[in-house]
Amino acid sequence: MVVHLAGGRNIIVDAKVPLLAFLEATEARDERLRDERLAAHARHLRAHVDALGAKAYWRHLATSPEFVVLFVPAEAFLAPALEKDPTLLEHAAAKKVVIATPTTLIAMLRTVAHAWTQEALTSRTREIFELGRDLYTRLGTLGEHVDRLGRSLSRTVTDFNTAVGSLESRVLVPARRLAAMEVVENVLATPSPVETGVRALSATELAGRADGTPG
Numbered sequence: 459m460v461v462h463l464a465g466g467r468n469i470i471v472d473a474k475v476p477l478l479a480f481l482e483a484t485e486a487r488d489e490r491l492r493d494e495r496l497a498a499h500a501r502h503l504r505a506h507v508d509a510l511g512a513k514a515y516w517r518h519l520a521t522s523p524e525f526v527v528l529f530v531p532a533e534a535f536l537a538p539a540l541e542k543d544p545t546l547l548e549h550a551a552a553k554k555v556v557i558a559t560p561t562t563l564i565a566m567l568r569t570v571a572h573a574w575t576q577e578a579l580t581s582r583t584r585e586i587f588e589l590g591r592d593l594y595t596r597l598g599t600l601g602e603h604v605d606r607l608g609r610s611l612s613r614t615v616t617d618f619n620t621a622v623g624s625l626e627s628r629v630l631v632p633a634r635r636l637a638a639m640e641v642v643e644n645v646l647a648t649p650s651p652v653e654t655g656v657r658a659l660s661a662t663e664l665a666g667r668a669d670g671t672p673g
Contacts, residue, residue: 476502500542511553619651
């Protein structure tokens with residue numbers, strides 16, 4: 459079976475554990491036969507671990523960690539096997555197989571789910587940090603553009619007012635003399651200078667970037 463966890467992750471669980479030898483041991487009346495069947499139970503469990511590890515189920519499911527859970531339905535089934543084969547758990551781990559009973563399975567799933575949730579939060583925090591840095595940089599660039607536009611408008615206003623002054627002093631004076639001599643009928647209108655200046659950037663972040671200093 460596949461257990462679906464938070465963050466789109468999955469844990470593959472195999473529950474086809476061989477229990478025939480264990481059941482035969484529980485029914486045996488002879489101590490020697492019982493001991494022999496428990497040893498067989500340990501061998502069967504180890505062989506199942508080898509077969510399960512060789513299948514490498516995680517390769518077929520990209521969202522699964524590189525291990526598969528071998529589910530043993532009760533502690534009573536696992537304990538005798540470990541008595542006969544004390545290295546069974548280490549052997550299983552080397553094969554990327556985790557042997558779990560109901561208690562350990564739930565604890566393991568909760569731990570893995572929590573770890574992935576924390577990883578997702580860390581990833582989201584890192585993404586927000588990168589977006590914030592990118593936004594701050596873009597604001598600085600926009601401030602540079604606005605500052606250049608403001609300086610360009612200021613130069614335009616200055617040039618316009620200079621042209622108005624030249625028009626008044628160099629062109630309109632003799633033109634008005636013509637009007638005073640009644641050579642022409644209409645009086646020329648006098649253009650007004652632009653009095654309102656361009657507002658400078660006041661935000662230190664934007665003004666700093668516009669001046670070439672770090673924002």
